[in-house]
Amino acid sequence: MGLLSGMFMGAIVGIALMAGWSRMMRHRSTKRVAKAADIKLLGSLNRDDLKKLCGDNFPEWISFPSFEQVKWLNKQLSKMWPFIAEAATMVVKESVEPLLDDYRPAGIKSLKFSKFFLGNVPPKIEGIKVQSLTKGQIIMDIDFRWGGDPSIILAVDALVASLPIQLKDLQVFTVIRVVFQLSEEIPCISAVVVALLADPKPKIDYNLKAVGGSLTAIPGLSDMIEDTVTSIVEDMLKWPHRIVVPLGVNVDISDLELKPQGQLSVTVLKANNLINADTLGKSDPYVKLYVRQMFKVKTKVIDNNLNPEWNEQFVIIAEDKETQFLVFEVYDEDNVQADKMLGVARIPLKGLEAETEKEFTLKLEKSLDPMKANKDRKDRGTITVRVLYHNFTKEESLEALRLEKEALEQKKKLKEAGVIGSTMDAVGGVVGSGVGLVGTGIGAGVGLVGTGIGAGFGAIGAVGSGITKAGKFMGRSITGTSKKGEEKEK
Secondary structure, three states, X not given: OHHHHHHHHHHHHHHHHXXXXXXXXXXXXXXXXXXXXXXXXXXXXXXXXXXXXXXXXXXXXXXXXXXXXXXXXXXXXXXXXXXXXXXXXXXXXXXXHHHHHHHOOOOEEEEEEEEEEOOOOOOEEEEEEEOOOEOOXXXXXXXXXXXXXXXXXXXXXXXXXXXXXXXXXXXXXXXXXXXXXXXXXXXXEEEEEEEEOOOOOXXXXXXXXXOOOOHHHOOOHHHHHHHHHHHHHHHHHEOOOOEEEEOOOOOOOOOOOOOOOEEEEEEEEEEEOOOOOOOOOOOOEEEEEEOOHHHOEEOOOOOXXXXXXXXXXXXXXXXXXXXXXXXXXXXXXXXXXXXXXXXXXXXXXXXXXXXXXXXXXXXXEOOOOHHHHHHOOOOOOEEEEEEEXXXXXXXXXXXXXHHHHHHHHHXXXXXXXXXXXXXXXXXXXXXXXXXXXXXOOEEOOOOOOOOXXXXXXXOOEXXXXXXXXXXXXXXXXXXOOOOHHHHHXX
């Protein structure tokens, strides 16, 4: 009896174990199938899908396995950071301060560092991608993250007050492109190129705190500093713009410099249905236009008119047709307060066909930032322009680069002389004033401001466009300090 009951119980336990094992295997198989489906779905996601899931701060190596993790490098960087921070502090300060002075808005007389230290928290490199090797060059993309604790205080001297401003809670998320130009001599690298990639968009976050005062002492200060930082990043650091550092004596870096690629002949025709920014009367509109903010130009002011017609022509240089935009900012001139922007629009240069003039009617937005533009439901009117793009020849490009550098030096001299408040000030004038370099296809102009003490520089032009094939001059004069009366005289 005991034998039979033991055999029966053993059979029951055996069957139960087999059933449990079979059930567990089916469950594991179902989970594996579900996990494989999830992995397949994740593998099909593109960069935009991952951004929606993870936000903007996901490491590049997650979405692109070609970015290699470099934990060993981060360990070494953390050990070396105290020495790097000490050594880099003076270098960064000496490099950035001139840019702050060049790009400071007109409402600020001086913008300098009174204290600058990079702090004790090292940055983190999430991944490195080595691009396909170009002969004589190595190109690296570095996924750079830094939530640092720097000690940075800006000495701000504005028209209405002077105030020290502390920059706190700095966070930097960007992909840095580094290009090494190789040589046959030790240390085998003759120059280094550094730039920030435009995609993903560089993210620089920080908070401002007034030391011993209030930010309200200088109205609009936060926005002015933010605009200055954004302008420096967009105009000097974001690819295709770059910083070139030679590492030897008599190093040829001409191939690494960003050269003018073409010329835009732009005619600002008119605007319609602009918003009224004046309490008494109507807006007094004018237009600033640029590809790079350092080389802004502007139209004349038309008083008391919400449907102005300018019919003014300008020449603007483009360095990279694939990535740059032609920007139009419409302002209302105010002799008492800062001029108010009525709206902004832009044209991607990659959509322009060379030697073919095209007319655009652009809707004005509150901002180029889609987040801010989408929140604004106000109808800001339109601006109508004509644009002709001309590709430079190699000779025209080199000549345009030389004249562009000369124009920037002339602008700095005008700032030192007090003719303009900042090198960021837009300049205006008409086509055809000045002295041209006939035969080269490049024009440069020199003009005088009505004060008798001004000096101007000419815009750069190139011949060979669909309108003119030989010896056409295009220049303009400085009117950086002109008021409405001076504009009327013109």
